[in-house]
Amino acid sequence: MTEAPQVPASVPLAHTLRFDNRFVQALPGDPEAGARRRQVEGALWSPVLPTPVASPRLLAYSAEMADALGFDADTVASPEFAAVFGGNALVPDMKPYASNYGGHQFGHWAGQLGDGRAITLGEGLAADGRRWELQLKGAGPTPYSRTADGRAVLRSSVREFLCSEAMHHLGVPTTRALSLVGTGDAVMRDMFYDGNAAPEPGAIVCRVAPSFIRFGHFELPFARGDVALLQQLVDFTIARDFPHLAGEGEALYGAWFAEVCTRTAVMVAGWMRVGFVHGVMNTDNMSILGLTIDYGPYGWVDDFDPDWTPNTTDAQGRRYRFGWQPRVAHWNLGRLAQALAPLFGDVAPLQAGLDAYAETYARLDRETIAAKLGLPDCRDDDVERMQRLHGLLQAGEVDMTLFFRGLADLDTAAPSLDVVADAFYDAAKRTHVQGEFDAWLAGYAGRFQETGETGDTRRNRMHTANPRFVMRNYLAQQAIDRAEAGNPSGIVELLDVMRRPYDEQPGRDAFAGKRPDWARTKAGCSMLSCSS
Known part of the structure; x- marks a missing residue:
């Protein structure tokens, strides 16, 4: 693996975060470096560098996320920032890698999947002590890219960048987005899977979370019969990401699984409250922290339809339709329970966790009904x-x-x-x-x-539960169209609207209207493919 260029230590970007990279320090890695496609056994990550791009240019960034990481406006505006978050340079102490996991896709076991177009730059602590993993999506091939190129196009990157931040401001647990960088490179994509591939502008999103560990990380060692690796990952995850849990052995594992279940219930209840449809609720797209992750063919319900899915791949079976999301989450948790079963002598704690999901979701559903209707x-x-x-x-x-x-x-x-x-x-x-x-x-x-109660009490309660602005597909597509024409200002404007989704925001009625007729069938405005 060729040495990556380093940002000079004199640049502020180089000493904002203290990288400790606990995932790669504590867990077994692939002895082979580089992006050669392969099955990776007995390891949870593979060392791989981002592939440099022609001309990285910052198109948009989240001021809130930059502040949380300690990056001031001058740092964000620097050429070094675009170079690092476009995949052309590294900050000292970054240890780039792609992680290894499997998953159930559309209800079927898919074997090894892994980070096919995501490369984690590093994992570090901000000044306030909070832990953040910085991950580039679209940074080039990895051992898990299979037949793909590891890149992402502008349209899908805009959608992921905007939606990550919009969900945060809606109060729904989510991974975050720091930056959107145009690469200056063209990426070939067959948007409709109809044999008509065409070049599109490329982009890279830096997404951020305390952890990107997924259900599929535990499923893969279970499927391979590697119980020792499974237990090592569980012990690590609890120690790093759930340090408040006490106990040991099966009691600790049971408490941890129950918390994963209840966090998942909180996330899905948030989706249902605001009308969000994930579109690809495969187990490899389920966060162990209960965060919304992997914004692909998602959408917001326009005209109310519990059977609607935004994913063209799911158009026939509608497995991931809006109204089924709570039960699919329960099914996915069942697959996680199955993967964890070798660590338990009795399945009772696992069943208790699944029951906790059902009970938590039922309680939150009732709370949502009261809040959306303005009732006490x-x-x-x-x-x-x-x-x-x-x-x-x-x-x-x-x-x-x-x-x-x-x-x-x-x-x-x-x-x-x-x-x-x-x-x-x-x-x-x-x-x-x-x-x-x-x-x-x-x-x-x-x-x-x-x-x-008074009408004002009811109105205030409803305004905290029912957003005025949501990230409708057609709004995102309008911003994408402008960006593809060379003007990213629509992305910045839409992000600013979504920062205050529950406020009236006079003068911004155009962002609060229902889906226009022209958007019913326009590409990117109704259903979407997984192509990115």
């Missing part, structure tokens, strides 16, 4: 009330985000569907469901009046 609590009849509303929203082709935001302004003394008129996509369908909606609104208004 959720009774059994409120669960039924929300189920009836979901049926009406689907039958009436109603925009989920606009409806719940508009419902906060309902006059409960004289309820009228006019308050959410702009949430309907089809006037004829509104007419069809008008009578049922009027009855629902009357019942809802009566339920709220029983609480004895």
Whole structure:
């Protein structure tokens, strides 16, 4: 593996983080370095360097994430920053690697997968003591790239960069994004998998998280019968990422698995609250920390439809459709439990963790119902009330985000569907469901009046649960179109809007509208492929 150029120690970027690289220091690595495609046995990572690009240029960055890492504005604007986060240079003490994991994809075991286009630069501590792993997505081939080139195109990179930060500001657990760097290189991609590959501008996202360990990291050693490696990884993960857990042996492992389950429930409940659909809930895309990870063909529900998936690959089976996300997460946790079973003499602790997921999600679902409807609590009849509303929203082709935001302004003394008129996509369908909606609104208004609370209390509660702005696919595509034409300002503007998704933000109504008709079938605005 050729020596990588180093950023001079005199540059501020070189001493902002203290890299300790615990993952590679504590866990067995691949004795072979470099990007030759291979099966990697008995190791959890492979040393590999990013492949340099023609002309790295910073297109956008997250000021919040830069601040958390200790990078000031001058550092971010420096050529060294673009060089490091474009894959052309390293900071001293960085130890680049790609990690080794497997996974279940669309319900089937896929064997070794690994970081096929992601390379971790290093893992370090910021000044406040928080641990961050810096990972470049699209930085070139690794041993796990199989037949791919390890690169990413601008369109998918823009979407990942924006959505990582948008989810954070929505209050949903997520990995983060530091920077978006254009590479100056063209990348060949067959966007629709129809045999018409074409060159597209390349880009690299630096994504950031305390850990990128996935369910699949544990599944692969289990599948290979390597129990010693499995246990070593579990012990490491608990010690580094769950240091608050006490105990030892099976009791500690059981407590850890239960926390993984409850964190996953919190994440999925957040998705359901804001209308996010991940699109590719394979076990290799499930974070052990309960963070949303791997933003590929994701989407936000526009007109409410629990059967909608944004992923063209999933168009027939719809395994990862919106309404199935809670049960798919449970299934994925079941695969993790299966992988961990060799460490337990009795499966009872694993079953207890799965039960904790179900109980936590059920509790959070009720809390979500109360918050989205502006109620102080959720009774059994409120669960039924929300189920009836979901049926009406689907039958009436109603925009989920606009409806719940508009419902906060309902006059409960004289309820009228006019308050959410702009949430309907089809006037004829509104007419069809008008009578049922009027009855629902009357019942809802009566339920709220029983609480004895003021309308302001209800509105404030609803405004904290129901965003005004979400990262709709068509908004991202508009920013992508401008960036591909050489103007990245749309990315910066959209990121700024998504920093305050629950605020009204006067003058930015254009970012809060429902999906326009032209976006129903336009590429990138409705369903998306995994191509990136």
